[in-house]
Amino acid sequence: MSRGVEPSDPLALQVAARSGSRSAGRLGALVRRSLSLVWASGRGILVALIAVQLLAAAALAAQVVAVERVLNGVIDAVDGTVLDSALLPVIALAACSALAAAASAVQGQLQRLLGESVARTMWGKVLGVATGVGLRHFESPEFYNRLNRVQTNALVRPYQVTQGLLSMGSALAASVALGITLIAISPLLLPLVVVAGVPLLLTSARESRIEFDFSVRQTPAVRLRSYFALLQSGRDEAKEVRAFGLTDWLAARFDALYGAYLHDLRAHVLRRGVLSLIGQLGSALVLGATLIALVVLIDRGDIDVAAAGAAIVAIRLLATQVQAVFRGAQSVFESGLFLDDLEQFLALGESATDDADGPDAPDGFDVVRVEDVRFRYPDADRDALCGVDVELRAGEVVALVGENGSGKTTLAKVLAGLYEPDGGRVTWDAQDVASFGAASLRRRIAVVFQDFVRYALPATDNIALGRVDVPVEPARVRSAAAAAGAEGLLDALPNGFDTVLSRLFAGGTDLSGGQWQRVALARSFYRDAPLVILDEPSSSLDPRAEHDLFATLRDSLRGRTALFISHRFSTVRGADRIYVLHEGRIAEQGTHDELMTRDGRYAELFRLQSELRITGDEAGIPAAPDGSAYPMTMKATAFPQVDVPAPAESSQQAHDPGGSQPRLGSVPALHHRRETWTDDRV
Numbered sequence: 001m002s003r004g005v006e007p008s009d010p011l012a013l014q015v016a017a018r019s020g021s022r023s024a025g026r027l028g029a030l031v032r033r034s035l036s037l038v039w040a041s042g043r044g045i046l047v048a049l050i051a052v053q054l055l056a057a058a059a060l061a062a063q064v065v066a067v068e069r070v071l072n073g074v075i076d077a078v079d080g081t082v083l084d085s086a087l088l089p090v091i092a093l094a095a096c097s098a099l100a101a102a103a104s105a106v107q108g109q110l111q112r113l114l115g116e117s118v119a120r121t122m123w124g125k126v127l128g129v130a131t132g133v134g135l136r137h138f139e140s141p142e143f144y145n146r147l148n149r150v151q152t153n154a155l156v157r158p159y160q161v162t163q164g165l166l167s168m169g170s171a172l173a174a175s176v177a178l179g180i181t182l183i184a185i186s187p188l189l190l191p192l193v194v195v196a197g198v199p200l201l202l203t204s205a206r207e208s209r210i211e212f213d214f215s216v217r218q219t220p221a222v223r224l225r226s227y228f229a230l231l232q233s234g235r236d237e238a239k240e241v242r243a244f245g246l247t248d249w250l251a252a253r254f255d256a257l258y259g260a261y262l263h264d265l266r267a268h269v270l271r272r273g274v275l276s277l278i279g280q281l282g283s284a285l286v287l288g289a290t291l292i293a294l295v296v297l298i299d300r301g302d303i304d305v306a307a308a309g310a311a312i313v314a315i316r317l318l319a320t321q322v323q324a325v326f327r328g329a330q331s332v333f334e335s336g337l338f339l340d341d342l343e344q345f346l347a348l349g350e351s352a353t354d355d356a357d358g359p360d361a362p363d364g365f366d367v368v369r370v371e372d373v374r375f376r377y378p379d380a381d382r383d384a385l386c387g388v389d390v391e392l393r394a395g396e397v398v399a400l401v402g403e404n405g406s407g408k409t410t411l412a413k414v415l416a417g418l419y420e421p422d423g424g425r426v427t428w429d430a431q432d433v434a435s436f437g438a439a440s441l442r443r444r445i446a447v448v449f450q451d452f453v454r455y456a457l458p459a460t461d462n463i464a465l466g467r468v469d470v471p472v473e474p475a476r477v478r479s480a481a482a483a484a485g486a487e488g489l490l491d492a493l494p495n496g497f498d499t500v501l502s503r504l505f506a507g508g509t510d511l512s513g514g515q516w517q518r519v520a521l522a523r524s525f526y527r528d529a530p531l532v533i534l535d536e537p538s539s540s541l542d543p544r545a546e547h548d549l550f551a552t553l554r555d556s557l558r559g560r561t562a563l564f565i566s567h568r569f570s571t572v573r574g575a576d577r578i579y580v581l582h583e584g585r586i587a588e589q590g591t592h593d594e595l596m597t598r599d600g601r602y603a604e605l606f607r608l609q610s611e612l613r614i615t616g617d618e619a620g621i622p623a624a625p626d627g628s629a630y631p632m633t634m635k636a637t638a639f640p641q642v643d644v645p646a647p648a649e650s651s652q653q654a655h656d657p658g659g660s661q662p663r664l665g666s667v668p669a670l671h672h673r674r675e676t677w678t679d680d681r682v
Ligand SMILES: Nc1ncnc2c1ncn2[C@@H]1O[C@H](COP(=O)(O)OP(=O)(O)OP(=O)(O)O)[C@@H](O)[C@H]1O
Pocket: 139, 377, 378, 380, 384, 402, 403, 404, 405, 406, 407, 408, 409, 410, 411
């Protein structure tokens, strides 16, 4: 479980990068780490790559020697024998060129393979962190910014560092080979060629830094742009975008963001370009000086024409290689800044792993207690839960009701071990769940959220994902589907339970909202967990399916404990206990009868819902007790039911505790009433 979000706003990162970049030791550590990552991802390919690069360097130096031999052959030859004296060196030159070209081609392919191998390792690490960090991180825009930067940049950087080092290595090897050749021709020329790289070195360090700063600065806008692209291209969004005529508005926002980015990019590219130009100009000046020195040497007769020809070739090749050394250094330096970012991101995963330590949660419990729990979302100005106490005894079905935003889902997440409370604790038989390994605790809990995931996978997998630690058991999948009322509908699909539940893939099909909800419920029933948490499990179900679900809920739970959240009073009245949340606090608790007798918030809202149903109030939705526009029944108003008794009936029941109130799992009377309503009204 997480413990807060690390400060990671873009500006903080820039500062960190600046001070970090001054530390050669830190860069050295990052380089070592990158190398070991690449080594672990594909050592065979790495070794082959180094061998090929050495071969290419040797071929390059051999070309210079061959050029000199060719020139000597031509100059020394007397008429008619040019071919004889120059033939062998020409063949050698051609062979060396071919070898260098072949090595370069092989090098490209090996680099591609190595790059993919490293990407695979890095994806594993990054996704491991993304799925391992506490849920709180997902409330933080800074976390998304960093995740986005890591995905778009840092993932490839370890490979780039290695590639930079390899390029540096191969360019250095080639430079040494060419340098030796050049020294053999004229030692005076070598220092000049090496100095040619210095201007590049000075400017490339600055270039790297502005590149990183640019990337950090742009991340939030780039993410927003991607979001607008998703809104325009997403399947789920497509209907609403068309229905509301949002196309032009979205396109304009997207275009404006892109325009702003391009504007910044132009300025950035110009700065980089100027820096690069200064570096190249400096190098060209030194190179020019070198060539002038060569001419002077020839003029003074210090070297002959053949040696001068070879020297020109060597200088040209050497200048390229020296530049490659500095480019490699720049790439390592630049990637080092991004790797810093990556390191900090991966460190989040390390803390998540620490959080997972601890003894396993027990297989079951006698009582689960939420004790004085307080929770606040990051950057929120008030607590979502303030001093909440809830008790769930083994085998009980407990309901949680309350207005929108009262904290029900938050409490469900705390109970599910997804959020760690800021105050108070959750206990299983008096043991604080914080002491258990987080993963083992979550294994003992099955949750269906309001916004459950619709996996674009076969129906069987959608259910069996409830328990991935054991092989799929088709019979259990089927019985979980039956308990959730999904068996018939899945059997009717083209490939039955093997049908992919998405049109994203060939042969797939999609389900209705209510059908999906049944599949999600089946997933929770399939999970063999002693505690089941259902957040509005029947919000999309039709009356019959909802009735069937709650009529058989106790059977489906098979003795497991359940907490369910609902806005429909018809579904909560049979619960063993009902908690009413209001503004993050438990306002009331008790059975339906007790709460009606108490005549407090629950009873009031219960009656409001009943009135709305029975009278079909055309005048509009009554205001909430606090005067706000919509009471807690807002969602349910679109779903009239008559299984809620009229106020008169309610008060009668209120005086008749233990009377004819149905319990979950035994609601024939409700069923009868609903059918009556259906006959009358439909
Ligand atoms: N991710 C979040 N970040 C910040 N605040 C949040 C977040 N999620 C919920 N909140 C706030 O916390 C409070 C409780 O929200 P919660 O989702 O628990 O309410 P709820 O009772 O489940 O509401 P509903 O009936 O609408 O599902 C609300 O004030 C909400 O605005």
